[in-house]
Amino acid sequence: MSEVLEKIDIPGLELYKRGKVRDVFFLEDKLLFVATDRISAFDWVLPTPIPGKGKVLNGLSVFWFKKTEKLVKNHFITDNPAEFGIDVPEIKGRSMVVERTEVIPFECIVRGYLAGSAWRSYKKTGMVGEYKLPEGLREAEKFEEPLFTPTTKAEAGHDKDVTFKEMEDKLGSEKARFLREKSIELYLFARDYLERKGIILADTKFEFGIKDGEIILIDEIFTPDSSRFWPLDSYIPGKPQLDLDKEFVRQYLLSTGWDRNSPPPELPPEIVERTKERYEKLYKLVVE
Ligand SMILES: Nc1ncnc2c1ncn2[C@@H]1O[C@H](COP(=O)(O)OP(=O)(O)O)[C@@H](O)[C@H]1O
Ligand SMILES: [Mg+2]
Numbered sequence: 001m002s003e004v005l006e007k008i009d010i011p012g013l014e015l016y017k018r019g020k021v022r023d024v025f026f027l028e029d030k031l032l033f034v035a036t037d038r039i040s041a042f043d044w045v046l047p048t049p050i051p052g053k054g055k056v057l058n059g060l061s062v063f064w065f066k067k068t069e070k071l072v073k074n075h076f077i078t079d080n081p082a083e084f085g086i087d088v089p090e091i092k093g094r095s096m097v098v099e100r101t102e103v104i105p106f107e108c109i110v111r112g113y114l115a116g117s118a119w120r121s122y123k124k125t126g127m128v129g130e131y132k133l134p135e136g137l138r139e140a141e142k143f144e145e146p147l148f149t150p151t152t153k154a155e156a157g158h159d160k161d162v163t164f165k166e167m168e169d170k171l172g173s174e175k176a177r178f179l180r181e182k183s184i185e186l187y188l189f190a191r192d193y194l195e196r197k198g199i200i201l202a203d204t205k206f207e208f209g210i211k212d213g214e215i216i217l218i219d220e221i222f223t224p225d226s227s228r229f230w231p232l233d234s235y236i237p238g239k240p241q242l243d244l245d246k247e248f249v250r251q252y253l254l255s256t257g258w259d260r261n262s263p264p265p266e267l268p269p270e271i272v273e274r275t276k277e278r279y280e281k282l283y284k285l286v287v288e
Contacts, residue, residue, distance in 0.1 A: 030100050032086065072185070
């Protein structure tokens with residue numbers, strides 16, 4: 001039986017941020033990330049956790065940070081906080097110590113397929129970010145080349161699309177180019193790897209920070225919370241694809257008649273169990 005962790009406070013450590021899913025603490029001049037089992041959907045944190053989900057998310061980030069460190073330096077230090085004197089059994093397997101950086105206030109999004117907010121924008125205006133796309137594209141269609149569609153990182157409210165030029169004006173051309181180039185390289189690397197595992201990486205998001213004057217990759221990478229994963233064997237453009245992780249959760253929530261504007265309902269045990277299996281399966285598929 002997997003244990004559930006919904007929320008944690010660690011005596012002696014000051015909270016840096018409690019996000020939707022992760023609880024982050026100051027640790028010396030570094031940060032301690034703990035991935036809880038909270039799950040969010042439609043921008044809400046659900047009242048029911050998915051046992052073991054945090055371990056899957058943490059494990060995927062650790063796997064990818066190690067695998068991509070040659071492409072770009074990242075903030076990962078260790079997934080064993082005991083090395084820093086933190087001996088808390090509940091966070092074992094779901095935590096990592098990382099370099100604390102000054103966060104660059106952009107979300108570096110790379111899209112290989114027309115989905116989510118990009119599809120909604122395309123239907124309305126024919127544009128995705130600053131790109132004018134050809135007419136007649138279908139939902140979930142693959143782009144010839146992946147698109148770099150950065151947004152601001154809003155503390156409150158919704159992130160806003162920015163053009164590459166706006167990024168250059170804010171950060172300087174050299175930094176902006178570095179972020180674009182590394183984001184696309186990372187996306188292509190993971191896309192090709194995942195394709196061999198039967199998974200489509202439809203789109204993904206990176207964050208970068210500055211440590212000792214150098215740009216490094218931070219936050220989480222190639223997790224279902226930062227990326228869209230679709231099963232390759234059932235991919236048919238022209239309709240919404242089912243996400244590999246939250247398929248049952250989204251379908252259940254929609255089937256309850258929940259209005260998405262008030263706190264969401266609890267998930268029944270059967271949905272929790274099936275979702276838990278999906279996360280475990282995803283982890284195995286990627287890592288093994
Ligand atoms: N190495 C780092 N240094 C400083 N801040 C970081 C680092 N990595 C991630 N962060 C920030 O920590 C926060 C983590 O919160 P998160 O769990 O993503 O919550 P949410 O996405 O729900 O806001 C984010 O604001 C992210 O930008
Ligand atoms: Mg986040």
